[in-house]
Amino acid sequence: MISKTCGYAIRGMVLLSLEQNQEKKIGIQEIAEELSVPQHFMGKILQDLAKRGLIGSVKGPHGGFYCNNRTAGLQLIDVIEAVDGLGILKKCFLGRDECSASNPCPMHDDFDGCRTAIFKTFASKTISDLVASVNLGESVLMG
């Protein structure tokens, strides 16, 4: 499915959105502790997201990472594209070089149905949808 890196990225962005009261920035150490993920690894991931403009960051005292105006509205597919690339959604289930409906492997039709369902879920859900779920107490980011 998606990489661990990408899962960390999504959870990080949701955490930033949760704690965002405008001016509040969150340091990588706090983020890593809240999510219990490796600090320096998470740092690299968030730095990459910041470089691509999916979140914001400032250095120095009282600096850290924060949601910019794009963050909350991002669809999961946007994050997946930025981190893993969209190729992960186009791989043949049986490991062939190509996956295509015109020259399918014997699992293609069944698999493609499931894959399309997942893709639709990715494309429709936004970061703020996940934030809402956590805020309602329906789900958690860590554990």
Next chain:
Amino acid sequence: MISKTCGYAIRGMVLLSLEQNQEKKIGIQEIAEELSVPQHFMGKILQDLAKRGLIGSVKGPHGGFYCNNRTAGLQLIDVIEAVDGLGILKKCFLGRDECSASNPCPMHDDFDGCRTAIFKTFASKTISDLVASVNLGESVLMG
């Protein structure tokens, strides 16, 4: 999703079933060429399947791999369990340590629906189902 190794395993078993006219055994070299997969790597995979009893093998001249009486009836989930283990179907989408409905991440419900659909497909499809698809010309193993 499933590993490349596991995809190779399934394709190899389907190929064996396709060419099986009882006494015919197929050498690893021929299998690797037909599927255009790395020969020695495929060798290891099939050797492992043979050791676990999912296929048969004999050494020496005119030896090779062949379907035993279990092969055709195996469900894909059996192959996946043997090669990758069932853990791959129980991982949290967002990379948390645990995936559970009682303590879910914000993607759990949506993801679990898709995962269950895939699981049902795996559990129901057998090697002979895939063989039938190829025999009907509906699909291919290589390309």
Next chain:
DNA sequence: CGATATAAAGATATAAAGGTCTTTTATTAT
């Protein structure tokens, strides 16, 4: 300015997946 805090960047480490090559063992045919 100078000290400090913090992200950014880069080098390195570890583990797993994927793949190659060589040697050994078992089987068959001569």
Next chain:
DNA sequence: ATAATAAAAGACCTTTATATCTTTATATCG
């Protein structure tokens, strides 16, 4: 028996994912 054949086994190698550590650049505050 002996030679040939092909799987089995084992020792590597490469790539990718994951993770850690160190250094540098930048922003803030006194």
